[in-house]
Amino acid sequence: MDSQKNIETVKQLYANVVAKNLDGVFSSLTDDIRWEPPYVPEIAHTKLRVGKDGVKNWIIEMAGEVNYSQVTPQAIYADNNAVIVKGYFEGTANNTGKAFASDWVHIWKFRDDKICGYQAFWNTHNVLNALTSR
Amino acid sequence: MTNKEIIEKMYVDFGQGNVPEILNVMSDNVVIHTPGPGIIPWAGTWKGKEGALEFFKNVGTSATYQKFEATDFVVEGDKVVAIGNADFTSTTTGKAGTSNWVMVWTLQDGKATHVLNQWDTKAVAETL
Numbered sequence: 001m002d003s004q005k006n007i008e009t010v011k012q013l014y015a016n017v018v019a020k021n022l023d024g025v026f027s028s029l030t031d032d033i034r035w036e037p038p039y040v041p042e043i044a045h046t047k048l049r050v051g052k053d054g055v056k057n058w059i060i061e062m063a064g065e066v067n068y069s070q071v072t073p074q075a076i077y078a079d080n081n082a083v084i085v086k087g088y089f090e091g092t093a094n095n096t097g098k099a100f101a102s103d104w105v106h107i108w109k110f111r112d113d114k115i116c117g118y119q120a121f122w123n124t125h126n127v128l129n130a131l132t133s134r
Numbered sequence: 135m136t137n138k139e140i141i142e143k144m145y146v147d148f149g150q151g152n153v154p155e156i157l158n159v160m161s162d163n164v165v166i167h168t169p170g171p172g173i174i175p176w177a178g179t180w181k182g183k184e185g186a187l188e189f190f191k192n193v194g195t196s197a198t199y200q201k202f203e204a205t206d207f208v209v210e211g212d213k214v215v216a217i218g219n220a221d222f223t224s225t226t227t228g229k230a231g232t233s234n235w236v237m238v239w240t241l242q243d244g245k246a247t248h249v250l251n252q253w254d255t256k257a258v259a260e261t262l
Contacts, residue, residue, distance in 0.1 A: 003210075038234065040253050077210040084208050084215045086238055086250065103169050105236045105252050107208075107217060118215070121236045123169040124256035 003078035006110050009075035010083045013108075013115070016072055022059070026052055030116040034109075037120045041130055065131065066091050066100075083108040089122070093130040137241045138207055141214045146244075153190055160186045168193035170255040171218050174262055177255070196262055197222040200230075214239040224262045231261030 009028050016024035033059055034104040045061035068091040075086040085108070090101045102123035109117030135143070140159060147155040153166050163182060175192040204218040214238045223230045233254040240248040244248030 010238050040254075077208060077213045077215060078259070079208040079210050082208045084213075084238070103167075103236060103250065103252065105250070107215075107236065119234070121197075121234065121252035121254075123252075123256050125171050125259050126169075126255070128256050 002113075003080070003083075005113065006108070007076055007078045007085050009110075009113070009115065010076065010085060010108050011073075014071075014085075017071075026055070028115050029055065030111060030114045033115060034117045036118060038124050040124045042128055043124075043131060046124075064086060064094065065093075066093055066127070079112045083110070091130075093127075096130060096133060098130040100126045100134055102126050135244065136209075137212065137214050137239075137244070138209045140241065140244055141216060141239050141246075142204070143208070145202075145216070148190075149202060151194065153187070153194075156190055157183055157186060160215065161242065161247045164246050164248065166249045166251060168251040168253070169211075170253065171259050173259045174253075174255065186205055195225060197224050197231075212241050214241065226262065229261045231257050233257045 013025055013028050021115055028097045029052055033055060035055050037046040039048065040046045043065065045065050047056055049055055049058050071087065071089045073085045073087040078086045087104050087106070088101070089104055090099065092099050104120060104122040107117070107119040108115050124127060144156055144159045152212070160183055166180040166185055166186055168177045175196045176189050180186055180189040199220055199222045201221040203220070204216045206217040208215040216239065219232065219234045221230070221232050235251070236255045238250040239246055
């Protein structure tokens with residue numbers, strides 16, 4: 001396992017997200033990718049997804065619920081088959097227009113040089129508040 | 135001990151409620167940052183050993199933990215990232231909750247200087 005190569009793959013993935021290059025994003029994922037945001041029942045896009053179609057649905061549902069004005073990776077670490085990225089995001093809830101912000105941690109798991117797992121941690125309380133407060 | 139072994143032992147000490155040993159891992163200027171709302175007694179930024187003591191006291195007194203498990207560790211240089219989950223019951227409300235968590239530890243000379251402690255804050259706040 002090449003940690004540096006995995007780090008480059010993750011950096012490229014974030015760059016592809018910013019560039020809205022979804023083909024680039026999906027080319028770095030395994031077919032059975034496990035996509036796990038922090039699950040909040042009231043937030044549709046936080047459901048666990050498995051497979052590339054699941055991730056595509058996640059993107060659609062996420063874009064329907066929230067709009068990120070910034071998603072900033074701040075630090076990146078790697079070891080064996082995992083890459084950890086620590087960062088910060090700001091955004092607004094589409095339905096209320098309320099703003100939210102949070103530190104976040106993303107965990108990327110690798111198999112055969114491709115990303116087979118994503119797990120995210122962020123301040124679920126903050127984001128839910130923005131989505132539900134009037 | 136390696137940084138990973140130090141943090142692994144810290145979680146064992148946490149499970150045993152061994153606060154002196156937990157504090158022994160903290161540097162004098164440690165910063166523990168736990169994003170979350172004020173209803174979570176251990177959310178916020180805690181500085182120094184006194185802050186760390188208050189943080190762990192609040193963690194320990196606000197809930198009992200039926201499960202507190204570190205399932206994975208990622209280590210690079212001075213960083214140890216621990217990933218896990220917990221089942222807990224609020225000592226105030228009696229409600230039960232569950233949360234995944236991640237803690238990003240920065241160590242210097244075998245002591246923790248910074249900890250980012252991320253939980254499912256919505257689940258924790260509702261439970262506590």
